[in-house]
Amino acid sequence: MGSLVEELAGALGAGQVSTEEELLARYAVDQAPVLDFQLPEAVVFAGSVTDVQAVVRLCAAHNVAVVARGAGTGVSGGAHASRNCVVLSLERMNRILDLNPDDETAVVEPGVVNAALNEAAAEHGLMYAPDPASFRSSTIGGNVATNAGGLRCAKYGVTRDSVLALDVVLADGSLIHTGHQTFKGVAGYDLTGLFVGSEGTLGIVVAATVRLKYLPRDVHTIAAFYPDFRQAAAGVLAVGRARVQPAIMELLDGGTLAQLDDLHGSDLSSRGRSLLLIQTDGFGAAAEADVVRSVLAAGGATVSTESTAEAEQLVELRRNSRGVEVDDEYRVGEDVAVPRSRLVDYVAALEDLAATHGVSLKVVAHAGDGNLHPTFWIDRQDSAVDADAMGRLNLALDASINAALEMGGTITGEHGIGQYKLRWLGLEQAEPVRELQRRIKELFDPAGILNPGKAI
Amino acid sequence: MGSLVEELAGALGAGQVSTEEELLARYAVDQAPVLDFQLPEAVVFAGSVTDVQAVVRLCAAHNVAVVARGAGTGVSGGAHASRNCVVLSLERMNRILDLNPDDETAVVEPGVVNAALNEAAAEHGLMYAPDPASFRSSTIGGNVATNAGGLRCAKYGVTRDSVLALDVVLADGSLIHTGHQTFKGVAGYDLTGLFVGSEGTLGIVVAATVRLKYLPRDVHTIAAFYPDFRQAAAGVLAVGRARVQPAIMELLDGGTLAQLDDLHGSDLSSRGRSLLLIQTDGFGAAAEADVVRSVLAAGGATVSTESTAEAEQLVELRRNSRGVEVDDEYRVGEDVAVPRSRLVDYVAALEDLAATHGVSLKVVAHAGDGNLHPTFWIDRQDSAVDADAMGRLNLALDASINAALEMGGTITGEHGIGQYKLRWLGLEQAEPVRELQRRIKELFDPAGILNPGKAI
Ligand SMILES: Cc1cc2nc3c(=O)[nH]c(=O)nc-3n(C[C@H](O)[C@H](O)[C@H](O)COP(=O)(O)OP(=O)(O)OC[C@H]3O[C@@H](n4cnc5c(N)ncnc54)[C@H](O)[C@@H]3O)c2cc1C
Ligand SMILES: Cc1cc2nc3c(=O)[nH]c(=O)nc-3n(C[C@H](O)[C@H](O)[C@H](O)COP(=O)(O)OP(=O)(O)OC[C@H]3O[C@@H](n4cnc5c(N)ncnc54)[C@H](O)[C@@H]3O)c2cc1C
Numbered sequence: 001m002g003s004l005v006e007e008l009a010g011a012l013g014a015g016q017v018s019t020e021e022e023l024l025a026r027y028a029v030d031q032a033p034v035l036d037f038q039l040p041e042a043v044v045f046a047g048s049v050t051d052v053q054a055v056v057r058l059c060a061a062h063n064v065a066v067v068a069r070g071a072g073t074g075v076s077g078g079a080h081a082s083r084n085c086v087v088l089s090l091e092r093m094n095r096i097l098d099l100n101p102d103d104e105t106a107v108v109e110p111g112v113v114n115a116a117l118n119e120a121a122a123e124h125g126l127m128y129a130p131d132p133a134s135f136r137s138s139t140i141g142g143n144v145a146t147n148a149g150g151l152r153c154a155k156y157g158v159t160r161d162s163v164l165a166l167d168v169v170l171a172d173g174s175l176i177h178t179g180h181q182t183f184k185g186v187a188g189y190d191l192t193g194l195f196v197g198s199e200g201t202l203g204i205v206v207a208a209t210v211r212l213k214y215l216p217r218d219v220h221t222i223a224a225f226y227p228d229f230r231q232a233a234a235g236v237l238a239v240g241r242a243r244v245q246p247a248i249m250e251l252l253d254g255g256t257l258a259q260l261d262d263l264h265g266s267d268l269s270s271r272g273r274s275l276l277l278i279q280t281d282g283f284g285a286a287a288e289a290d291v292v293r294s295v296l297a298a299g300g301a302t303v304s305t306e307s308t309a310e311a312e313q314l315v316e317l318r319r320n321s322r323g324v325e326v327d328d329e330y331r332v333g334e335d336v337a338v339p340r341s342r343l344v345d346y347v348a349a350l351e352d353l354a355a356t357h358g359v360s361l362k363v364v365a366h367a368g369d370g371n372l373h374p375t376f377w378i379d380r381q382d383s384a385v386d387a388d389a390m391g392r393l394n395l396a397l398d399a400s401i402n403a404a405l406e407m408g409g410t411i412t413g414e415h416g417i418g419q420y421k422l423r424w425l426g427l428e429q430a431e432p433v434r435e436l437q438r439r440i441k442e443l444f445d446p447a448g449i450l451n452p453g454k455a456i
Numbered sequence: 457m458g459s460l461v462e463e464l465a466g467a468l469g470a471g472q473v474s475t476e477e478e479l480l481a482r483y484a485v486d487q488a489p490v491l492d493f494q495l496p497e498a499v500v501f502a503g504s505v506t507d508v509q510a511v512v513r514l515c516a517a518h519n520v521a522v523v524a525r526g527a528g529t530g531v532s533g534g535a536h537a538s539r540n541c542v543v544l545s546l547e548r549m550n551r552i553l554d555l556n557p558d559d560e561t562a563v564v565e566p567g568v569v570n571a572a573l574n575e576a577a578a579e580h581g582l583m584y585a586p587d588p589a590s591f592r593s594s595t596i597g598g599n600v601a602t603n604a605g606g607l608r609c610a611k612y613g614v615t616r617d618s619v620l621a622l623d624v625v626l627a628d629g630s631l632i633h634t635g636h637q638t639f640k641g642v643a644g645y646d647l648t649g650l651f652v653g654s655e656g657t658l659g660i661v662v663a664a665t666v667r668l669k670y671l672p673r674d675v676h677t678i679a680a681f682y683p684d685f686r687q688a689a690a691g692v693l694a695v696g697r698a699r700v701q702p703a704i705m706e707l708l709d710g711g712t713l714a715q716l717d718d719l720h721g722s723d724l725s726s727r728g729r730s731l732l733l734i735q736t737d738g739f740g741a742a743a744e745a746d747v748v749r750s751v752l753a754a755g756g757a758t759v760s761t762e763s764t765a766e767a768e769q770l771v772e773l774r775r776n777s778r779g780v781e782v783d784d785e786y787r788v789g790e791d792v793a794v795p796r797s798r799l800v801d802y803v804a805a806l807e808d809l810a811a812t813h814g815v816s817l818k819v820v821a822h823a824g825d826g827n828l829h830p831t832f833w834i835d836r837q838d839s840a841v842d843a844d845a846m847g848r849l850n851l852a853l854d855a856s857i858n859a860a861l862e863m864g865g866t867i868t869g870e871h872g873i874g875q876y877k878l879r880w881l882g883l884e885q886a887e888p889v890r891e892l893q894r895r896i897k898e899l900f901d902p903a904g905i906l907n908p909g910k911a912i
Pocket of ligand 1: 030031067068069070071072073074075077078079090110131132133134137138139140141142143144145146147148149150151199200201203204205206414415418451454
């Protein structure tokens, strides 16, 4: 290994290759539960496309794996180090190379933080639509590699829908350009779409051309408190039936409200057992908000009327309601999605599962997309914490995954398979479909050096 | 071949296999120019997934190619018969298998006509957004296989953005299911996206799960006449700069207006040398239309004011402005797209090219997407028709393709490569990118029996 590290240091600039213990440990994991902790042999900070090519080539020559890393905010272990690997950080490649307000496109290096791109776009009345709750820290490269979703994806689509073209370094160190600079283009196979969501297993994204959308002229935010969680879930369907498309539809259950109260000293729990936060935007925002309010009120909600300032504050809280904590021995969380019509059933199933297994439940959901993040947990101070706690949590978790699949859902709406969710992938995808993916992986990366053991 | 036809007839029901000369000829080509006319050995009308599997298996056993066919409205020769092939028509598989208004999804067989799905969806206040001008005849299977665009794609996205899951029969006759029934899902590689736009070369689509969008509550249509084409193109940019997102932005040049007048006895030409048709929709449609009108008027347009009935009629005309004719020895047409900022430059380049080569020009454009359909033509009655006519048309055409590429554009915005545009593909895509696609093709179809010689 010494020789690889030396060669990396020789090929790249000073300060770009580190084997410093504390740094290795920090870059060994993302925000996901750690199943198999491994220290990388080195962390390399690429500053250019040529750097990335050199790293991939040297690692290939030494048969050492390359684990690409953006901000490490992933929650599936996609950026976890694996045995005999180098972590390739793209965070220093953080320049916006081009932002053309007439084309409504931007070309960015992979390490550009989502919020930074949005700030630059906002100066021109534009936005980069996909807005994971991690938007203040996660990178466009990471967003592309995970096909990240976010709050306003119900209306504006996920990352894939905003990516037009990619520059990708392949497993042999060669550089290709896929896609088109235009909004539309159908020449050949959609390689761009294949790289999106491939979690660093098919190539390293070194630049992305993305489409920007218009910053909405007007935004209305509605907070609707419900006496129980199922009624709130039904509210999502009711808004759909009114054929109004909000930009944001976030659902928070009682457990989440209690937690927010704890953290921020708010009194949300006293106002309802569940909260539905809806944002309409664009020229029709006010009219849409009127329809939404009356639909929700008819469904039993206490709806914010006049001022939307408080509601907007709640959206901000929601944007931060995940990440203040990570999974540990007292908490397991997931990222399932179900068809919208099953939202109420699924929410009911989750509540039943929590009761059955004697664990607490907390749910936030991008409800417009049917994408739920349930967390089963046990209070550390609680007498319920016993040797069996993790066992019960995992039973509830596995059952929640099965329930989602039975309703026609998926095991991951937006976080990706990474390392952590591999164990469930076979429940969702049939063997021939998995085999096809393995063969695609083999085609792109015959030696298996790009993020092995992830995604498929 | 006799034996294959017999085996096909044996495996399928009566009346599903034809070798009738007239029918073979009709199913030998789509709407594209024919470079290499071939009669298929047989035309097979599949009625079920099992039929499709049987056809693919039998053809594979006999090493005979399978050319999938929807409605045959393609304009790139994707459905042209090739040597030693069977044309597999999916048009009889035309059932809507499921339409769930709460899920806002539908599951359809491949032969369902776009308009039929939209009619069924409309009963629930929903629509299937991608609306190629061929929507009254083209099939969802064909739309998926070409990743069809359409008029309202500027706002609602192309076919790929509406496809959630696919059932696909592979080259070995096996059936796989890709994707997810939910709006979002990121488990594994995006095989669904890979099949979309693959023009029947990777597998036969036998069912599609699509996402539906909301039928807009309100629609406003604006007709803006301009004294010249370039100013009209500038109008598209001006609307963009106002950060208003119309559902439809269609641009018609003077040549097209004259043709519409000829066909329909209208007087469009007398009102301007170019027409920009804009439709805003949704709750904000009226407010958006107001902004659009003032922006266009400021840019030199004569804008329809009160009644939008006439403007709506013009959109209907536009929906039919292609297809009344096909390319022939007097006419060559294309489907380029350019970055929006280059619209005016490109329109100018087209006009210059027509002048330089002594041919006439006619352009319609999905201008919101920067997607143009220029046609170079020569009047049959004209003295300009000489032995060299086709030569000049093709010089203009090739130059128009080069001009689009030089501006960062693509050779095909929505029609696909098919057979006809293969000759230009190398100008757009570098050899390593083409090679990757060939290897993907080989992975899916090692014997090369699925629509050989197309798409890549
Ligand atoms: C508080 C919080 C909120 C979150 N909210 C959301 C949300 O709303 N929606 C959502 O979808 N996710 C969310 N996430 C998950 C996470 O932020 C996303 O998955 C994000 O896209 C990861 O970006 P990153 O830059 O941190 O990538 P990393 O975590 O560093 O990497 C993620 C994956 O991408 C690969 N990768 C990274 N960069 C590249 C590259 N340049 N080329 C190839 N592969 C690469 C890695 O190998 C890894 O497999 C949240 C996470 C947190 C902690
Ligand atoms: C008047 C007119 C207007 C048009 N307007 C537009 C427009 O606005 N936007 C646009 O994008 N296109 C447009 N087109 C082109 C054409 O209609 C589209 O490409 C359409 O998607 C083709 O559908 P189809 O059912 O006719 O498919 P076909 O022409 O039969 O086939 C098209 C391709 O798809 C393959 N294919 C068909 N069905 C399947 C299947 N089930 N599985 C696998 N492969 C399959 C074929 O092999 C072929 O390669 C227009 C064409 C005409 C004639």
